[in-house]
Amino acid sequence: MASCDLSLRIGPLELRNPLLSASGTYGHGLEMEFFTAPTELGGWVSKTVTLRPRGGNASPRICETEAGLLNSIGLENRGLEHYLAHTLPVMARADTVVVTNIGGESVEDFVEMARRLDGESATDAFEVNLSCPNVQGGKLPFATSPALAAEVIRAVRAVTHKPLFAKLSPNTAQLGEIARAVEGAGADAITAVNTLLGLALDWRTRRPGLATVQGGYSGPGIKPVALRCAWECARSVAIPVIGCGGIQSASDALEYLVAGCAAVQIGTASFSDPAVPGRIAREMGALLSAAGIARVGDIVGTLHDGRETLQGARSR
Amino acid sequence: MPAPPPDARSLTAEVVSVEPCGEDGVVLTVRPEVELPTVRASRFFMLRRTDRLSPLIPRPFSLYRQRGAELEFLLKVMGRGTRALAESRPGDELRLIGPLGNGWPALEGGGAPWVMLGGGVGSAPFYLGIQQALAGMDGKRPARREELAYLYGAARRGLLYDLERFRALGVPVHTATDDGSEGFKGNVLGLLETLWSANKLPREVRLLACGPHPMLVAVERLARAKKLECWLSLETLMGCGVGICNGCPVATRPEGPMGAWPNAKCCVEGPVFAVGAVTLEQPGEQHGSPRHAPAACVPEAPHEPERGRAGN
Numbered sequence: 001m002a003s004c005d006l007s008l009r010i011g012p013l014e015l016r017n018p019l020l021s022a023s024g025t026y027g028h029g030l031e032m033e034f035f036t037a038p039t040e041l042g043g044w045v046s047k048t049v050t051l052r053p054r055g056g057n058a059s060p061r062i063c064e065t066e067a068g069l070l071n072s073i074g075l076e077n078r079g080l081e082h083y084l085a086h087t088l089p090v091m092a093r094a095d096t097v098v099v100t101n102i103g104g105e106s107v108e109d110f111v112e113m114a115r116r117l118d119g120e121s122a123t124d125a126f127e128v129n130l131s132c133p134n135v136q137g138g139k140l141p142f143a144t145s146p147a148l149a150a151e152v153i154r155a156v157r158a159v160t161h162k163p164l165f166a167k168l169s170p171n172t173a174q175l176g177e178i179a180r181a182v183e184g185a186g187a188d189a190i191t192a193v194n195t196l197l198g199l200a201l202d203w204r205t206r207r208p209g210l211a212t213v214q215g216g217y218s219g220p221g222i223k224p225v226a227l228r229c230a231w232e233c234a235r236s237v238a239i240p241v242i243g244c245g246g247i248q249s250a251s252d253a254l255e256y257l258v259a260g261c262a263a264v265q266i267g268t269a270s271f272s273d274p275a276v277p278g279r280i281a282r283e284m285g286a287l288l289s290a291a292g293i294a295r296v297g298d299i300v301g302t303l304h305d306g307r308e309t310l311q312g313a314r315s316r
Numbered sequence: 317m318p319a320p321p322p323d324a325r326s327l328t329a330e331v332v333s334v335e336p337c338g339e340d341g342v343v344l345t346v347r348p349e350v351e352l353p354t355v356r357a358s359r360f361f362m363l364r365r366t367d368r369l370s371p372l373i374p375r376p377f378s379l380y381r382q383r384g385a386e387l388e389f390l391l392k393v394m395g396r397g398t399r400a401l402a403e404s405r406p407g408d409e410l411r412l413i414g415p416l417g418n419g420w421p422a423l424e425g426g427g428a429p430w431v432m433l434g435g436g437v438g439s440a441p442f443y444l445g446i447q448q449a450l451a452g453m454d455g456k457r458p459a460r461r462e463e464l465a466y467l468y469g470a471a472r473r474g475l476l477y478d479l480e481r482f483r484a485l486g487v488p489v490h491t492a493t494d495d496g497s498e499g500f501k502g503n504v505l506g507l508l509e510t511l512w513s514a515n516k517l518p519r520e521v522r523l524l525a526c527g528p529h530p531m532l533v534a535v536e537r538l539a540r541a542k543k544l545e546c547w548l549s550l551e552t553l554m555g556c557g558v559g560i561c562n563g564c565p566v567a568t569r570p571e572g573p574m575g576a577w578p579n580a581k582c583c584v585e586g587p588v589f590a591v592g593a594v595t596l597e598q599p600g601e602q603h604g605s606p607r608h609a610p611a612a613c614v615p616e617a618p619h620e621p622e623r624g625r626a627g628n
Contacts, residue, residue, distance in 0.1 A: 032320075
């Protein structure tokens with residue numbers, strides 16, 4: 001039995017397999033290499049880096065729910081200077097695609113970060129976090145408006161040649177429109193999706209599970225919602241879509257590929273077991289080989305949904 | 317950035333036994349797929365069942381005892397996570413991430429006595445602590461039995477887990493219960509004061525503490541007021557145990573050795589912290605009001621902390 005070729009391309013990037021770590025769930029650097037080595041993954045996505053350091057939100061920041069996890073970390077990170085001085089030099093020796101996830105409160109923040117990072121050879125691409133639900137102080141994320149999302153991507157596109165992934169939010173009724181808007185503004189790929197807004201409380205104490213009351217819901221409970229979002233993005237645009245949401249197994253990951261995603265990200269599953277991403281990579285290869293599929297791209301966008309082709313699948 | 321310890325691994329483990337302990341606890345004995353070298357006392361493991369989606373997030377537990385290839389954990393059954401583990405049967409498979417965290421400092425003999433303050437299930441990291449202090453840690457001078465004292469408190473007798481096993485270690489064990497059903501009537505800090513007053517302990521001691529949040533706040537306050545060396549083994553909610561989720565912040569003291577950043581990660585920078593490096597109190601906090609105990613996380617709530625929450 002020939003083994004399946006798992007490699008793929010996203011724009012100019014060559015990935016050894018379609019599995020990336022999701023931002024904020026696989027450390028700030030190489031802390032996880034004893035659990036899943038970077039060489040086992042197609043790419044590593046940093047925790048969101050912001051221009052200035054952020055101390056994060058008050059505790060409690062996490063609250064488990066049935067089949068999922070609510071979080072409101074608040075983008076705790078030591079800021080761009082620290083990332084440049086401490087994280088990127090470490091990631092430079094990682095044999096995988098390095099994606100720096102950038103976050104900001106204004107278009108200017110994003111532009112400044114992209115400009116500063118553009119000359120850094122250790123970062124291969126940017127993921128533009130348009131969708132964190134926990135930091136706007138009541139403001140809506142950029143990814144809830146086609147115009148705002150496009151404005152950020154267009155501005156970042158103007159200052160860097162590196163590939164841009166636009167990370168979108170499921171908390172909108174305009175997802176397809178937003179996907180087309182960021183594609184039109186110059187995004188090279190779409191990451192779909194960030195966490196769903198959620199809330200947990202205790203009726204006895206009348207108190208919420210998170211200090212910020214609401215937060216981002218992730219884990220296996222969101223998979224059907226996130227899978228639909230990824231599918232909607234894939235049918236809306238020609239650029240590759242990277243699916244994200246509730247993936248626990250190689251089968252889950254393959255569902256995203258069939259729905260039209262070129263690649264996927266593993267998030268909350270790494271909290272259950274940080275060795276999961278590597279295990280999924282190995283299992284995906286075994287499953288596809290056993291199914292007699294020669295190249296992973298052969299199953300991308302093959303959902304029998306009544307349409308002949310998916311644009312996102314066809315572009316590769 | 318702080319990284320998980322290099323000896324931490326993701327392992328499967330087979331349940332050997334689940335034995336009742338006290339009113340609401342169990343001792344869970346597991347055999348990991350590989351035999352682990354000696355694990356330092358007050359390091360911990362993340363545990364979860366692998367046969368169901370929920371609970372999704374593993375729970376942190378101090379290693380209670382280590383015997384050959386077997387690891388024992390002392391669990392107080394409080395919510396979904398501990399209940400699922402306590403309902404395990406011999407032969408079941410668990411996921412074990414660890415060993416994690418830093419553990420107690422070297423408890424060497426020859427200095428001021430080490431006074432260990434345990435509250436309820438916060439007793440777990442002291443059994444190995446006493447064993448390892450007596451055997452000598454990090455090549456330093458072993459502690460003699462009279463250089464150690466274990467002060468163990470809980471709400472009532474049935475919540476003093478495995479008391480006889482601690483007594484069998486041969487170090488002085490003093491007990492306190494809120495209702496007076498065992499030992500001193502009151503909490504471990506009241507007990508400490510009475511031992512000081514009766515000259516049964518020197519004024520100069522080194523403190524180790526693990527227990528419920530209000531107890532640790534009081535221990536921190538006492539240690540600072542009396543300028544005593546003091547180490548706290550903390551419990552927070554943890555989403556991963558390996559430093560990646562940022563869900564377990566502990567406030568650092570700005571003037572302390574970790575003060576360059578407002579939060580330490582309990583899992584990879586602790587769970588043992590020196591008083592002076594972190595603080596459990598927030599400005600303006602009411603005495604005894606829990607900061608880290610999340611509001612919704614009472615028993616039967618979604619994701620409760622499960623180590624060291626019992627007792628006074």
